[in-house]
Amino acid sequence: QQQVKQSPQSLIVQKGGISIINCAYENTAFDYFPWYQQFPGKGPALLIAIRPDVSEKKEGRFTISFNKSAKQFSLHIMDSQPGDSATYFCAASSNTGKLIFGQGTTLQVKP
Amino acid sequence: GAVVSQHPSWVICKSGTSVKIECRSLDFQATTMFWYRQFPKQSLMLMATSNEGSKATYEQGVEKDKFLINHASLTLSTLTVTSAHPEDSSFYICSASKRETQYFGPGTRLLVL
Numbered sequence: 545q546q547q548v549k550q551s552p553q554s555l556i557v558q559k560g561g562i563s564i565i566n567c568a569y570e571n572t573a574f575d576y577f578p579w580y581q582q583f584p585g586k587g588p589a590l591l592i593a594i595r596p597d598v599s600e601k602k603e604g605r606f607t608i609s610f611n612k613s614a615k616q617f618s619l620h621i622m623d624s625q626p627g628d629s630a631t632y633f634c635a636a637s638s639n640t641g642k643l644i645f646g647q648g649t650t651l652q653v654k655p
Numbered sequence: 656g657a658v659v660s661q662h663p664s665w666v667i668c669k670s671g672t673s674v675k676i677e678c679r680s681l682d683f684q685a686t687t688m689f690w691y692r693q694f695p696k697q698s699l700m701l702m703a704t705s706n707e708g709s710k711a712t713y714e715q716g717v718e719k720d721k722f723l724i725n726h727a728s729l730t731l732s733t734l735t736v737t738s739a740h741p742e743d744s745s746f747y748i749c750s751a752s753k754r755e756t757q758y759f760g761p762g763t764r765l766l767v768l
Contacts, residue, residue, distance in 0.1 A: 576755045587661075587748050587759035588699070633698060641687055643750075643757055645698045 546571060548636050550646025557653050563621040565649045567634035570615065574636040578643070579608065579619050582631045591619070591632075624653045658682050659751050661760035668739055669768055676734045676763045678749030684729035685751035690722070693746045693762075705732045739767040 550567045557563045567577075576595060580588035594601045594608045594617065601608045607620040621628055634646040658681040668674050678688055687706050691699040703713045703724050711724035721743075723735040732751075736743050744767045750757040 578756065580759070585746075585762070585764070587659075587750075587762045590756060590758065593756065637755065641752055641755070641757075642689075642701060642704065643699075648696075648698050650696075 546644055548634060548644050548646045550634050550649060552649060553647065554650045555652070557624045557651065559624065559626060559653055559655050561624050561653075563624045563628070563651055563653070564618060565632055565634070565651075566616065566618045567636075567646050568614075568616045569636050569644075571636070571638065571644075572615070573638040574644075575639070576637045577608070577610065577617050578635050578637075579606075580633045580635065582633065582648075588633060621651075624651075626653045626655050629653050656682050657751075657753050657756070657758040659749065659758050659760040661749055661763050663763060664761060665764040665766075667766045667768065670740055671738055674736045674739055674765060676736075676747055676749075676765075678732045678734070678751070678760050680730045680751040680753075680758070683751070683753050685753065686729065687752040688726060688732040689750045689752070689757060690724060690732070690734050691748045691750070693748060699748065702734075736765065739765070741767045743767050 578593035579591045582588040592603045592606045596612045605622045610617045632649045635643040660679045662677045690702045702717045703711045705711045705726040707726045713719045726732040748762040750759045
C-alpha cells in the first residue's frame, strides 16, 4: 500500500514532442505529490508538485495532472527538448514527511 | 531558494576505514533531514530520517551501528559509514525539508576498495 508505481520505465521522444509519465498510488493518506528530475551523477531536483485538492498544475512546459478518484497522477512535458533528457521520479508523501518514490523513468529526447 | 550541499562529492577509501559525509542546508533551517542511498539505474532508497537534536530513525534493514547519523544543528546533518566495506560503495544523497518539500543535495559517491 506504500508503493508508488511509475511507468514507463524508459521513454524516447522526438524534440518538440510531448513526454508523458504516469504514476499510481494506493495509500489515500498521501497528500503531497512532487516530481523530481535527476541527471546522471547529480541529486534529484524538484520540478513541480501538487496537492490532491487540484486536478492540474502547470509551470512552464511542465504540467501535473491529478486524478484523485483513480489515484493516479502524471507529468506532461510539452515541447520536449534534448536538455530534458534525464531520469524523472514521481513521489508521494503523507504527514510523516517521508517520500515514497516511484521506480523512475529515463527520458531521452532525440534532436 | 532552497540549496542543500554535500561534502565530499566523492570519496575513495580503504576497506575497514570510516567515512563521514556532511549535508548542509545553506539558506534555510531544516528540522528534518533524510539520508538516501541510490544504486545505478535504481530509485532512491530511504536509509534514515534525521531530526535536529534527537536520534535518527532508521528504515528497516539499515544497520544503525554501521551508518551513524548526527543532526547537530538546524543546518547540518552528518552520515558516517563505519568500517566501510566494498558493498557499501554507492551514491549517498541527503535531503532537507522545508515545509512539505524535500530539497536534495548533489550526492556523494563512495567507493570502498
